[in-house]
Amino acid sequence: MKELRADIVRAGLDTLSGRAPARSRVLLIAGRPGSGRTALAEELARTVADDYPGGLFRARLTDPGGPPPPLEDIARDLLAELGGSAPAGSSEDELTQAVRDTLAGRRCVLLLDDAADPDPVRELVPDTPGCLVVAVSEGPLTGVPDVRPCTLGGLPVPAAVALIARYAGDTRVTVDPRAAETLVEECAGQPAALLLAGGWLASRPTASVADAVLGMRGLPPGAGAAAGAAGRPGAVVPGSGPGQPLARAFRLARTALPGAAAALLPLLTLAPAGRADAQTASSLAGCSLAEAQSLLDELAGRCLLRPVPGGAPAPARYYLPGCLVPLLREDLAARVKPAEAGLARARMLERTVRQLRACRAETERDEPAARAWLAELPRGLRFGSRRAAREWLDSRLPVLRAAVRLAVDDGGLDTQARRLLSALARAVMAHRGEEASAAELYPLHQLALEVAERRGLVPEQAAAHLNLADLDAAAGRTEDALARYRSALAAAREAEEPFLTARSLESLGRVYQESGDWERAADWYGRALGLRLARGDAAEEARLYGRMATVHEHTGDRGETLRNLRAAAAAARRAGDRSLESGIRTRLAGTFDLLGDADAAAAQRAAARRLRGKAEQ
Structure with missing residues (x-):
């Protein structure tokens, strides 16, 4: 912590060369999964909170045991938390730029956990010096400018023994300090392994620390001479080779689990993003919510789950430590x-x-x-x-x-x-x-x-293209929208879906209308209208005649405008939609005003008022 805090204020390469810092300071906490790197990052963020009043914002750059989430999703979530925004369908570059722009001028802490690749980190680092970026990774982040690495190894023996005592209690450590030191050696000082051993001791108040050492070595408690060897640091005992301390600590913790908890634990690797609450656990295990919550709490008490950082106190949510996911996936394959x-x-x-x-x-x-x-x-x-x-x-x-x-x-x-x-x-x-x-x-x-x-679901392809095209059009990406609408039209015609076909045709007309291309707009609206006329859909006919009238208004063709509005009014009358007919007759009145026919305009307004009154009854 002392080294990290010193790195925050230490001069960077820009300062040493006489230039003002161009970007925010990036600290890297590097270490193998299970080394306590995330816990250290969270503690650092807590201790510097007063220096960064803009708040703490977290992003996990990988999913445990799964593919990394798209950087677009990560940036969009950060934007939402920061109160920023970007148009729908924005590219990755646009979204990360929006994050950097939103962070500009703020003093925030950005914690980027489990960064397997330097690119997302580099893309999210603010372009101004006010923020602090804390990245957590297994190795160096080559390509991130002026990154300050802090590499974690195993805990020193006194700190590791204190960690065991937190779970086992001071008494068991005090009566057998050599066994505690041996347990630290068996765990190679690795915090995750120490936590699992500590959780095992916490769940077995009558077990000794020496029993935990024997369990790490794959031996039963009180295994004759081996029990004595457990108290001698460096003693060679069958089954106690270097191996993988975390894997052996996991085996110790797993074998002590009650049946229901042991059955649920590997299934939690199926939980999205490694997150689990009572609903998720209940559905995976096929048990009640109350039982699921009890099992999750028990697994957390044994340090096999961790509370979600920054989460609400109830209902409790947990996550699988990333270091345990490979072991649990092996367990799932072997046992389920x-x-x-x-x-x-x-x-x-x-x-x-x-x-x-x-x-x-x-x-x-x-x-x-x-x-x-x-x-x-x-x-x-x-x-x-x-x-x-x-x-x-x-x-x-x-x-x-x-x-x-x-x-x-x-x-x-x-x-x-x-x-x-x-x-x-x-x-x-x-x-x-x-x-x-x-x-x-x-x-x-x-x-x-x-x-x-x-x-091969062609109607659903048409619907998806239409939905995407609508969003492209709303975001101002006209060419993208036109291409999507044409794809939707092709799929709708292939599927022989008249509703989707008509919607595609009309949407193409709307895009051209909004672009001021009145001739093409009238052409596409005309095609859509032909389809509606063939199906006898009076309400849709009225709406499309109204759109055609709008296009002709812009071209100055008053005669076609009047013809289409009259046709729209007739269709609305056939549909029995008095509100729609009233609106169309109001537009007719405006057109007659432009043509200088005051009597016709007055008649249309009077008809519109009568229709509104009937519609409101």
């Missing part, structure tokens, strides 16, 4: 049949879908159907209020995204992936609204398109 693991994952995804549906339903409580559905839902899946549902959604978004990515990448879970994608998109839209949810929805529609193309 593939069919059982697949069933557990399917249960987890189904539970997540139901939670998302409940989250969305909280926004629809005024509707009888939503209230009835919520009333039939198990109490553990309900939310107390719309606010509670929104907070749950916001706090779980990175995990929910990871669940979607895992389901899509699996390839064999496309049905669950499609349901999960739909449920997540609808929940986000319900709580945030169309405009605010656009950035979150864009990558979900991209994943939906990927699944639809893989499964």
